[in-house]
Amino acid sequence: MRYWMLLLTLFVSGGANAALPIQHWVLANGAKVYFVESHDLPMLDVSVDFPAGTAAEPASQGGVANLTRSLLGLGAGGLDENQIARALGDVGAVLGGRFDADRAGVTLRTLSSPAERGVALALLARMLQQPTFPDAVLAREKSRVIAALKQAELQPENLAVRAFQQAVYGSHPYGRRDSGEVASVARLTSTDLRAFYRNHYAAQGAVIALIGDISRADAERIAQQLTAALPAGSQAAEKTIPPVPALVQAVTRIIPFPAKQSQVLIGQPGVTRADPDYFALYVGNYVLGGGGFDSRLINEIRQKRGLAYSAYSYFAPMQSGGVFQMGLQTRVDQTQQAVQVVRDTLTTFVENGVSEAELSQAKNNLIGGFPLRIDSNKKILEYLAVIGFYDLPLNYLETFQARVEAVTAAQIQAAFKRHVHPDRLVTVIVGGGQ
Amino acid sequence: MIPFKGLLTSGLLCLMSAPVFAAVQVFELSNGLKLYVKEDHRAPVVVSQVWYRAGSMDEFNGTTGVAHVLEHMMFKGTHDVPTGQFSKLIAAAGGRENAFTARDYTAYFQQLQKDRLELAFRLEADRMHNLNLSADDFAKEIKVVMEERRLRTDDKPEARVYEQLMASAFDASPYRRPVIGWMNDLEQMNVNDARDWYRRWYAPNNATLVVVGDVRADEVKTLAERYFGPIAAQPLPTRKPQQEPAQAGIRRVSIKAPAKLPYLVMAYHVPVLRDVQTDWEPYALQVLAAVLDGGDAARLTRNLVRAQRVANEAGAGYDAVARGPGLFLLDGTPAEGKTAANLETALRAQLVLLQREGVSADELQRVKAQVVAADVFQRDSGFFQAMQIGEYATVGLPVAELDARVQKLQAVTAEQVRDVARKYLVDDQLTVATLDPQPLDKQAPRTAVPGMRHAEPEGMR
Numbered sequence: 001m002r003y004w005m006l007l008l009t010l011f012v013s014g015g016a017n018a019a020l021p022i023q024h025w026v027l028a029n030g031a032k033v034y035f036v037e038s039h040d041l042p043m044l045d046v047s048v049d050f051p052a053g054t055a056a057e058p059a060s061q062g063g064v065a066n067l068t069r070s071l072l073g074l075g076a077g078g079l080d081e082n083q084i085a086r087a088l089g090d091v092g093a094v095l096g097g098r099f100d101a102d103r104a105g106v107t108l109r110t111l112s113s114p115a116e117r118g119v120a121l122a123l124l125a126r127m128l129q130q131p132t133f134p135d136a137v138l139a140r141e142k143s144r145v146i147a148a149l150k151q152a153e154l155q156p157e158n159l160a161v162r163a164f165q166q167a168v169y170g171s172h173p174y175g176r177r178d179s180g181e182v183a184s185v186a187r188l189t190s191t192d193l194r195a196f197y198r199n200h201y202a203a204q205g206a207v208i209a210l211i212g213d214i215s216r217a218d219a220e221r222i223a224q225q226l227t228a229a230l231p232a233g234s235q236a237a238e239k240t241i242p243p244v245p246a247l248v249q250a251v252t253r254i255i256p257f258p259a260k261q262s263q264v265l266i267g268q269p270g271v272t273r274a275d276p277d278y279f280a281l282y283v284g285n286y287v288l289g290g291g292g293f294d295s296r297l298i299n300e301i302r303q304k305r306g307l308a309y310s311a312y313s314y315f316a317p318m319q320s321g322g323v324f325q326m327g328l329q330t331r332v333d334q335t336q337q338a339v340q341v342v343r344d345t346l347t348t349f350v351e352n353g354v355s356e357a358e359l360s361q362a363k364n365n366l367i368g369g370f371p372l373r374i375d376s377n378k379k380i381l382e383y384l385a386v387i388g389f390y391d392l393p394l395n396y397l398e399t400f401q402a403r404v405e406a407v408t409a410a411q412i413q414a415a416f417k418r419h420v421h422p423d424r425l426v427t428v429i430v431g432g433g434q
Numbered sequence: 435m436i437p438f439k440g441l442l443t444s445g446l447l448c449l450m451s452a453p454v455f456a457a458v459q460v461f462e463l464s465n466g467l468k469l470y471v472k473e474d475h476r477a478p479v480v481v482s483q484v485w486y487r488a489g490s491m492d493e494f495n496g497t498t499g500v501a502h503v504l505e506h507m508m509f510k511g512t513h514d515v516p517t518g519q520f521s522k523l524i525a526a527a528g529g530r531e532n533a534f535t536a537r538d539y540t541a542y543f544q545q546l547q548k549d550r551l552e553l554a555f556r557l558e559a560d561r562m563h564n565l566n567l568s569a570d571d572f573a574k575e576i577k578v579v580m581e582e583r584r585l586r587t588d589d590k591p592e593a594r595v596y597e598q599l600m601a602s603a604f605d606a607s608p609y610r611r612p613v614i615g616w617m618n619d620l621e622q623m624n625v626n627d628a629r630d631w632y633r634r635w636y637a638p639n640n641a642t643l644v645v646v647g648d649v650r651a652d653e654v655k656t657l658a659e660r661y662f663g664p665i666a667a668q669p670l671p672t673r674k675p676q677q678e679p680a681q682a683g684i685r686r687v688s689i690k691a692p693a694k695l696p697y698l699v700m701a702y703h704v705p706v707l708r709d710v711q712t713d714w715e716p717y718a719l720q721v722l723a724a725v726l727d728g729g730d731a732a733r734l735t736r737n738l739v740r741a742q743r744v745a746n747e748a749g750a751g752y753d754a755v756a757r758g759p760g761l762f763l764l765d766g767t768p769a770e771g772k773t774a775a776n777l778e779t780a781l782r783a784q785l786v787l788l789q790r791e792g793v794s795a796d797e798l799q800r801v802k803a804q805v806v807a808a809d810v811f812q813r814d815s816g817f818f819q820a821m822q823i824g825e826y827a828t829v830g831l832p833v834a835e836l837d838a839r840v841q842k843l844q845a846v847t848a849e850q851v852r853d854v855a856r857k858y859l860v861d862d863q864l865t866v867a868t869l870d871p872q873p874l875d876k877q878a879p880r881t882a883v884p885g886m887r888h889a890e891p892e893g894m895r
Binding site for chain 1: 476477478479509518521522525526527528529530533535545546547549573574575576577579580581582584585588589613692694695711720728729730731732736739743744746769770800804805807808809810813814815816825864871874875
């Protein structure tokens, strides 16, 4: 590959098609449903998400959210993990999942023919509503998680991500590692998982997304089937995630590691999806480091100087804040030069903003590329889930292009000046010391 | 590049290759360029891919990696489209573009709104025969490629294990060389190596154009004739077979690198698809891979990860579509308290079980249900469909037979699965590569990134 596709598509709900009819309703139990009827292929994609990510964990139970989600499919309603896997395999269905600080969810892809679909959905309904969290399975999964955590201690890219996350978020819940820490995971019991499940997997807060070859009536039945017996949840456990505090000064962390390249991450706390500056930052970031070969970072780091294979920037919006991150990997002896180029590029960008030519190139790409964002059921399912979880307006996709078009160079400059502070950056470097 | 092709994909993914391709239309221009069009009207988009039958297997020692370096240089400009403009024009049209190099081929792609296909054709046709290769551009880009090698291979212990596995499993086959090239070859490469490569292989009669999307095949053909038609065919070099001599005895190799956990890959020499009408073994091997690793119900997860707890991860993979020789791969990470040797023993025991008792009707039925479902699911991605067509065409298999794959897989019997396991998964055909994990040197200096000490005050927020 010539470069990684480090564009913002993963982080931003974008793309619109005036002809994408999203049907939306709320069940009596509080679950929200988003449905697109599509009969082109004889298949159905479903996802169910809950506000049950790492930020919802009790502080002393790091890793409980991740394990709770993983164990849903490993024992439920009288079936053990192998019975579930066999039954899904017998109908060719594929189970998947989502997990981050805000969300925990399960995805299912199945043939839409009633026999196959019926089996697959019945299994999904059991996993969501009757998980058993068997002790033996938990012990095994804990040991796999712990092995991965130990492994990460000797992986420079993971060391960098971890140090960056800690420096940007500090003690805020977003600073927690997705899979917890070795000590906290080791302490977890099936009682902890059951409590977390009871508190956070309620219909109130659940978001069901469906796209595929079924009718509205089918979708209504499925939504009921998947949520009728969810736990009641707990008001007490439902804490609002506090806003992410801004950095008060620059932080630099250097971690020696015997590798050929240094891992460089530079950034700071970012913005929420609801921030009024969001679109200005999004379009501006295309020019800074989101737009591949259109971006200044790639031009300065790679095209002009050959310092790295990839260099990027992005805003990752979350429920209560997010992150602004730039990154690259470079041969150890070039680290200082590369870090300086990134900082200078950012400083110049925040100081002077974008040119009209850059802005127009960014808009042409984001607007013209917009049909590609919703050209498969898989992509549309992701958008439905994000729209539902983050309470974005139903016409979010329809208005995406117009909102990009409306952004001005002055708005970009003002937005970056408000939110990005080159004098208060976190810089993490893992490398050197061989 | 796809250095892990076939390694980390599960058996099920390897089976995901059988859509209804009856709608694929094929044309050949008078200069030898082949064009495959599959109309897919689900979304107003199109993907265009140009495949060159020139990958790392066509390289010579001393210039390994040149296929991939040329891939990078293909974005450096022509007389009409100066350096950097290719990407700018595609981006301005709302497009996404990239390229990938593998052992068998180099391919370039664009994804666009359906009415912008002409731009992709104009630019691809131009760089097929008008590329400027300047020493200045080369000097900068080769540094980027070396960074890419450090990123993908040198600092990734599992990638180094795979690189060593290939270098050990093959003696004569060019598959033994890494796609990205050996570092010293990259250091010694110059712009003339890239020029030679471009002149040798970049010709319409060595290329396949694949278009999938919301288009009309006849219109695509007209466009292709307009832009690619005028490019002259040229004589192509003779390709020597470089057949791999039979292996006669187990081979072992290990790599030391900083890591916590061991990692193990086992590779057996196996056949690949050559005659889609008569070959049955590659289909049986695909089913075998799925019996081992087609989802959580398959044997490796069920037995090694869950029941025996000898592995944290275990997988199997086999790619039936290749110009060169095939490998059947098993890989895994041992569980806490287990060694790579324990894992190898457990993996071999699974193979012995298959060879002795075969597969159950239940398992076979499940694999076939997954084949049928995957055949539907993969039609959700136009890009994936184009990839399948391009690979088949470039390897020299009849694209019209792609839709026969589901029936061929459905026809595989339990005896055939057992028989290929008995015939091919034997010690004399085996290469084992392991990662020997090393702790970090505790004496390493605290801060050794040159010049970075005290670059910023340490601070808390």
